Amino acid sequence: MGGLGIAGAVVTYAGTTAVAGVDLDVAVGEVVALLGPSGCGKSSLLRAVAGLEPLAAGRVAWDGADLADVPVHRRGFGLMFQDGQLFTHRDVAGNVAYGLEMARVPAAERRDLVDELLELVGLAGYQRRPVATLSGGEQQRVALARSLAPRPRLLLLDEPLSALDRALRERLASDLHDILRRAGTTSLYVTHDHDEAFTVADRVAVMRAGELVQVGTPAALWAAPADSDVAAFLGYRVVRVGGGGRLGLGPQALQVVGVVAASSHTPGPPGSNDDGDLTGRVTAVGFSRGRTTVTVDLPDWGEQRAVAAGVAAIETGDLVRLRLDPAGLVDL
């Protein structure tokens, strides 16, 4: 197969195993996210692919050719980190042109490429700006343009957005998705944020304690998480149901369909009614992404979040009726 091939990769540090035998392929043009909690070995695997960390066992290959004897700078891979590590003594164009200068690309061609890349990352006209005057998001866009400039056959991105605030991260993740597709750059993208992984990647490889536990498209992972830990990591609330089973509640799974009794009225006991609806007591009311959301205390399931679209005037203490949307549920 063409592209990146990782087989049986093991990375150890003085006796501790950070990566415990990982197999993963990334096809040419594909963007794969390595997703997992802090310390699960994502960066170690990425660094081993780059050639910055030796493999204790296994192999990393490109187009089927083992890279064991190929040093970092000869792999044709680009790197981008959380802190873009821009050269502060160079302006924006000087940063983007850096790799092109190293590759002795003639000046006129370099200028054209820099213009093209700045356009691609949404910074047209920024050529002469000192990097110190850029916002964090703009700096990461420059870092991206710089790592794309030498046209790496594989781009390795290690938490490139984690230093940015949430709103900016969401916007840049979506821009990154488009930019990597337009540039056609094969990419391996490390993140601990499932939303970011789902936004950026064609396939997501979920990592836990040095091993891959599940690899699939965002839709496939969301539809069938391998186990309850993966489900919880992807953003499901895991609840126990009768008979020892478990259910994953997605963020939209529980919907408030009506108020049974306002907090000022005599409360009835929470439970479920004949229609299969649930009732529960509202313990908090919030507003998120344009929608009212509530926290509801449910018998057996404890406190859960629910969406309250179209139900006006819900207050803490109200007893509400909730419906479970089967589309937002997974069996675990």
Ligand SMILES: Nc1ncnc2c1ncn2[C@@H]1O[C@H](COP(=O)(O)OP(=O)(O)OP(=O)(O)O)[C@@H](O)[C@H]1O
């Ligand atoms: N240079 C090192 N020397 C010793 N142990 C290390 C080294 N680098 C990483 N580790 C250990 O290896 C394990 C995996 O670390 P790694 O940084 O690969 O995980 P990660 O999933 O990328 O986490 P994070 O997102 O926090 O960086 C951790 O237990 C870490 O402490």
